[in-house]
Amino acid sequence: MWEDGRAICDAGERPRGDRRTGGDARIGHASRGAGRRQAARGIAAPQRGVPGWQLRLDGNEMKEVVLGHFGPEERELQRRMFAFMQDDLFKPRYGLDVWSYRELTLQRLQKVCAQGFIHAADVTAHPKRFMAGMQCLHFADYTLSIKAGVHFTLAGGTIAKLGTKYHHETFLPKIDSLELPSCYGMTELGHGSNVMAIETVATYDPSSQTFDLFTPNNLASKFWIGGSAQHGKLCAVFAQLRMGDQWQGPHVFLVRIRDDDGNLMPNVRIKDCGSKMGLQGVDNGQIWFDHVKVPRENMLNRLANVSPQGEYTSPLKSVAQRFGATVGGLTMGRFLIAAAAVDASKIGLIVAVRYSCMRTQFKDKKIMEYVTHQRRLVPALATTYGLEFAMQELxxxxxxxxTSKEVHFLSSGLKAYATWHRVKTLQDCREACGGMGFLSENQIGPIMTDMNVDVTFEGDNTVLMQQVVKGMLASTPEGAAGAGNVTGPTVQAIDQLEPSLLALLRWREAVLFKEFLALGGREAKAFDENLDLVLSIGRAHTERRIFEIFQVAAIDVANKPEIKDALLALCHLFGVWCVEQDLSTFVSRGGVSRQAALGVRDVVNAMCASVCAEDNHGLLALCTGFGIPEQFITAPIAHNWTKINAKM
Ligand SMILES: Cc1cc2nc3c(=O)[nH]c(=O)nc-3n(C[C@H](O)[C@H](O)[C@H](O)COP(=O)(O)OP(=O)(O)OC[C@H]3O[C@@H](n4cnc5c(N)ncnc54)[C@H](O)[C@@H]3O)c2cc1C
Structure with missing residues (x-):
């Protein structure tokens, strides 16, 4: 739609006759300018490796490709949920105090549960439907999706995964209906990332056939437990199981923390964590258990069982194996946090790009025309597309x-990468909108504060990236060479860069990993001493995986050449961007020559300009292609800038 000659909303609808050429001209200009500057510094001008492509795509066609991974059932569920969320209750509300926001979030969750859209059993039985339903919630409000996520995904999903028939029949229907608002009690005040070290103890007593649940000291109190401060009635509590003098490691127990009327259960103490930086609608609490009696049946016993007489049995023989299988159940939560980060990046980019395509500063220059704007937004958009397809593969x-190892390692890397990407992208989007980005109604700011914690919960990013490298170590034979050359490409001239991207990304990962092995990285001490390198390897590995998946996804769209070309172009931009961001590694290890390195900036700028060519036609279409329903793009600046001006 166009108004006053400006893009208002959907570039996919723009009449083709309105297109202007000019993308190529801008590419040429950027390249010549760079050449002149380098010549002035006495450096030979880089060889041109700039692309000559232009994006000619229909945003709605791209949207169909992006959403195509959902089948008819998930699409229909989302259609119904989107229609339902037209209700005023789900309209954005800003500036609420903590108590009002908690009440609003509870009401929203109650209304969603009353419709029966989401079922905890789907975490295992029908994960795709579960993902589709939860996605609708985070489109509406991240706080709602976290309140629901703790209840359905973490508590309900843990019961679905680690429980057996009794737990499924007794608890899951009451979770679906919200009769039993539920929490997930893993973290303790003293033990966050290191879950294995939790201190809450469950001791079995055969005479009463109950577990005695006890918080031995303050550091063992459960901390941050979402939903526990006000509304929670059931908690899936992680505790060290003791059978006589035998320690069996962390197990999960279903514990009533409030009765049906909302009164605290005997010997349970809960303190409100209080006001937070964001997510104010979630009531996080701290919990102490003072010898709470938990019925034997309430231990989730799919992986291990305790008989009435107190005999402990498990098909998994070691504590480490059982622990791995127990926390392996976190994958769905991790997936949803990463997926929400990708969706939030999309929303931020849609708002910032649309506004930047309308807003002019310094005469009639649209701010999207500034190279700085293009570099802030376009590579982020390409990366977001790459992440979208990587999440679909996951x-x-x-x-x-x-619970497979591959899923654990990929989900760890993608969760860390996607949430770090979201942090940077939303900050850039906020700045790209200038002061307007700071207004709550323009969405980006409130999303930034609510989501800030996604780099920490469901696995702290720094710790998760270490998991990626542990996976690489596990799949590398003991004694594998830790020194010597890794053969790979050497990009001597800039025009060799694009054809070598995948080889370069593979090479970087292999080189860094080899250096790490040479430093004795298999040993715990050397691992810890080289954690910075570990994180670089984790990032290199994850970027390579995203690139590979992105490229395959693009090539797979064989029947829509314009979409395929656009995706391949974005994939290459993502790859070149990865090289530019880590150029020191590529040059210092000899993967990219110094001469070629000088041209990388030029290529990125030219690619960005290509995406923005034809008065941002392709760029706006790519925003449409993200597939975020318009009802959730509530920022006024993403719509009709001239009308907003008239109202002010
Ligand atoms: C809003 C919110 C809601 C939450 N909801 C729940 C919930 O419902 N249920 C629940 O059980 N938990 C919940 N949590 C807890 C969350 O999972 C933990 O905060 C998270 O696991 C990190 O633990 P921590 O805060 O103790 O940080 P720590 O583990 O103490 O980490 C602190 C810092 O040290 C670094 N660090 C730690 N270990 C290493 C290492 N090995 N190598 C390098 N650096 C390291 C980390 O990167 C981090 O920067 C929630 C947290 C928040 C903030």
């Missing part, structure tokens, strides 16, 4: 198994 893998 979702496919999770439908086969949520």
């Amino acid at each position: 979702s496919r893998m999770m439908r086969k198994s949520q």
Whole structure:
């Protein structure tokens, strides 16, 4: 739609006759300018490796490709949920105090549960449908999705995964209906990332056939437990199981923390964590258990069982194996946090791009025309597309198994990468909108504060990236060479860069990993001493995986050449951007020559200009292609800038 000659909303609708050329001209200009500057510094001008492509795509066609991974059932569920969320209750509300926001969030969750849209059993039985339903919630409000996520995904999902028939029949229907608002009690005040070290103890007593649940000291109190401060009635509590003098490691127990009327259960103490930086609608609490009696049946016993007489049995023989299988159930939560980060990046980019395509500063220059704007927004958009397809691949893998090692390592890397990407992208989007980005109604700011914690919960990012490298170590034979050359490409001239991207990304990962092995990285001490390198390897590995998946996804769209070309172009931009961001590694290890390195900036700028060519036609279409329903793009600046001006 166009108004006053400006893009208002959907570039996919723009009449083709309105297109202007000019993308190529801008590419040429950027390249010549760079050449002149380098010549002035006495450096030979880089060889041109700039692309000559232009994006000619229909945003709605792209949207169909992006949303195509959902089948008819998920699309229909989302259609119904979107229609339902037209209700005023789900309209954005800003500036609420903590108590009002908590009440609003509870009401929203109650209304969603009353419709029966989401079922905790789907975490294992129908993960794709579960993902589709939860996605609708985070489109509406991240706080709602976290309140619901703790209840359905973490508590309900843990019961679905680690429980057996009794737990499924007794608890899951009451979770679906919200008769039992539920929490997930893993973290303790003293033990966050290191879950294995939790201190809450469950001791079995055969005479009463109950577990005695006890918080031995303050550091063992459960901390941050979402939903526990005000509304929670059931908590899936992680505790060290003691059978006589035998320690069996962390197990999960279903514990009533409030009765049906909302009164605290005997010997349970809960303190409100209080006001937070964001997510004010979630009531996080601290919990102490003072010898609470938990019925034997309430231990989730799919992986291990305690008989009435107190005999402990498990098909998994070691504590480490059982622990791995127990926390392996976190994958769905991790997936949803990463997926929400990708969706939030999309929303931020849609708002910032649309506004920047309308807003002019310094005569009639649209701010989207500034190179700085293009570099802030366009590579982020390409990366977001790459992450979208990587998440779709992870979702496919999770439908086969949520506990496989491959899923664990990919979900760890993607969760860390996607949430760090979201942090940077939303900050850039906020700045790209200038002061308007600071207004709550323009969405980006409130999303930034609410989501800030996604780099920490469901696995702290720094710790998760270490998991990626542990996975690489596990799949590398003991004694594998830790020194010597890794053969790979050497990009001597800039025009060799694009054809070598995948080889370069593979090479970087291999080189860094080899250096790490040479430093003795298999040993715990050397691992810890080289954690900075570990994180670089984790990032290199994850970027390579995203690139590979992105490229395959693009090539797979064989029947829509314009979409395929656009995706391949974005994939290459993502790859070149990865090289530019880590140029020191590529040059210092000899993967990219110094001469070629000088041209990388030029290529990025030219690619960005290509995406923005034809008065941002392709760029706006790519925003449409993200597939975020218009009802959730509530920022006024993403719509009709001239009308807003008239109202002010
Ligand atoms: C809003 C919110 C809601 C939450 N909801 C729940 C919930 O419902 N249920 C629940 O059980 N938990 C919940 N949590 C807890 C959350 O999972 C933990 O905060 C998270 O696991 C990190 O633990 P921590 O805060 O103790 O940080 P720590 O583990 O103490 O980490 C602190 C810092 O040290 C670094 N660090 C730690 N270990 C290493 C290492 N090995 N190598 C390098 N650096 C390291 C981390 O990167 C981090 O920067 C929630 C947290 C928040 C903030």
